[in-house]
Amino acid sequence: MKTQVGIIGAGPSGLLLSQLLHQEGIETVVLERRSRDYVLGRIRAGVLEQGFVNLMRKAGVGDRMDREGEVHKGFDIAHGNNRHRIDLEDLTGGDTVMVYGQTELTRDLYEARDRMGGIVIHDAEDVTPHGLETDTPFLTYRKGDDIETVTCDYIIGCDGFHGVSRKSIPKDRLTLYERVYPFGWLGVLSRTPPVSEELIYARHERGFALCSLRSRTLSRYYVQCPLGDTIEDWSDDRFWEELKSRLPDTVAETLVTGPSIEKSIAPLRSFVCEPMRWGRLFLAGDAAHIVPPTGAKGLNSAASDIYYLFHALLAQYRKDDPSGLDGYSDRALARIWKAQRFSWWMTNLLHRFPDRSGFDARMQETDLDYLFSSRSAMASLAENYVGLPF
Numbered sequence: 001m002k003t004q005v006g007i008i009g010a011g012p013s014g015l016l017l018s019q020l021l022h023q024e025g026i027e028t029v030v031l032e033r034r035s036r037d038y039v040l041g042r043i044r045a046g047v048l049e050q051g052f053v054n055l056m057r058k059a060g061v062g063d064r065m066d067r068e069g070e071v072h073k074g075f076d077i078a079h080g081n082n083r084h085r086i087d088l089e090d091l092t093g094g095d096t097v098m099v100y101g102q103t104e105l106t107r108d109l110y111e112a113r114d115r116m117g118g119i120v121i122h123d124a125e126d127v128t129p130h131g132l133e134t135d136t137p138f139l140t141y142r143k144g145d146d147i148e149t150v151t152c153d154y155i156i157g158c159d160g161f162h163g164v165s166r167k168s169i170p171k172d173r174l175t176l177y178e179r180v181y182p183f184g185w186l187g188v189l190s191r192t193p194p195v196s197e198e199l200i201y202a203r204h205e206r207g208f209a210l211c212s213l214r215s216r217t218l219s220r221y222y223v224q225c226p227l228g229d230t231i232e233d234w235s236d237d238r239f240w241e242e243l244k245s246r247l248p249d250t251v252a253e254t255l256v257t258g259p260s261i262e263k264s265i266a267p268l269r270s271f272v273c274e275p276m277r278w279g280r281l282f283l284a285g286d287a288a289h290i291v292p293p294t295g296a297k298g299l300n301s302a303a304s305d306i307y308y309l310f311h312a313l314l315a316q317y318r319k320d321d322p323s324g325l326d327g328y329s330d331r332a333l334a335r336i337w338k339a340q341r342f343s344w345w346m347t348n349l350l351h352r353f354p355d356r357s358g359f360d361a362r363m364q365e366t367d368l369d370y371l372f373s374s375r376s377a378m379a380s381l382a383e384n385y386v387g388l389p390f
């Protein structure tokens with residue numbers, strides 16, 4: 001098989017890039033290790049920045065998001081029994097975020113790919129990039145007993161943190177930056193009305209909690225949990241009790257509980273790989289960087305990579321101008337590091353660190369105290385939460 005751009009991974013990054021390029025007449029083939037149902041079964045992000053929303057619209061996949069997604073003009077930070085609203089719209093001069101699940105957005109992208117006849121190959125095993133330092137890179141994969149080959153001009157690694165792309169770059173050409181946090185997030189999805197119309201991020205002595213949502217009837221909640229915990233340790237009852245104990249009383253009293261329809265534990269990690277390019281291989285999204293989910297920046301950081309890559313590939317194919325591709329890594333990383341900083345800061349502000357000293361605890365309290373006493377501090381938080389410009 002021959003194409004112009006070979007994409008590894010059919011998560012949001014890979015599908016969005018393939019959709020944007022196809023609209024401009026640039027051919028792609030997407031190779032995905034899992035089945036479509038598996039990809040659509042993952043419950044992940046929920047908060048989209050304006051830049052991502054605009055990119056979805058540009059890709060021609062914004063209709064359902066605009067109909068069913070919810071515009072959020074603010075969110076709350078709770079600590080103990082206190083609750084403060086971060087008025088995103090007021091603090092940023094009009095910016096907001098969109099609450100629309102990653103699952104729904106991925107479904108919309110798949111449907112658009114189907115309508116345009118885009119090629120997405122599922123259950124592709126042993127995907128391997130070759131010839132990355134040549135002008136004729138290619139991909140191989142296995143389907144049953146057959147080994148297939150896709151020749152292309154460029155390979156884009158959109159295969160997430162555990163993918164093959166980053167591992168195909170010689171180790172001595174990469175610098176990896178990493179922080180692993182000493183806790184995880186236990187997430188529960190339930191068919192219950194959300195406890196609050198807006199998100200609530202809660203800092204509590206027992207640990208962090210988050211009240212989020214997918215719709216008026218579907219809630220998404222998280223609690224910080226020890227790293228070694230498994231979902232078997234967390235019955236629904238235990239989860240609801242723990243969540244309630246970390247929320248202000250007035251919130252806990254109105255929380256509607258119900259059976260969980262999904263329950264999972266995610267470790268928290270900050271990670272950046274530099275550079276994001278090796279020869280004709282370009283990394284995008286979680287393949288190149290991971291943030292702890294506290295700032296809702298993971299998927300949104302993937303979106304800015306895709307925006308830069310899309311324009312760089314367009315300039316290359318339309319005008320024979322390689323400057324966008326040559327500058328891609330530096331340009332993407334400049335924004336990535338700011339999302340890293342924000343996510344790391346939000347995580348430090350709101351979680352209970354098992355090994356923290358008395359001094360660390362006082363610093364955390366003072367950070368919160370300062371935040372709510374200063375409009376500038378809140379404006380800085382809001383500016384980062386709605387997303388820095390692409």
Ligand code: RFL
Nearest residue numbers: 009011012013033044045046159160285286296298299300
């Ligand atoms: P994905 O979604 O991981 O997709 C990668 C795809 O590549 C496939 N793959 C391979 N295919 C072929 N060959 C291989 N060798 C392959 N290896 C892997 C995988 O099967 C998969 O389909 O990466 P992508 O597209 O870069 O998208 C990134 C986002 O998924 C991620 O950043 C967000 O989900 C992070 N995140 C959040 N981001 C936000 O912006 N806002 C949020 O509110 C938010 N909340 C979250 C989150 C992530 C969470 N978890 C579970 C990590 C909440 C949670 C709990």
Ligand code: PHB
Nearest residue numbers: 045046212293294295296
């Ligand atoms: C979610 O709804 O899954 C969600 C929302 C905000 C975050 C992280 C996750 O910061």
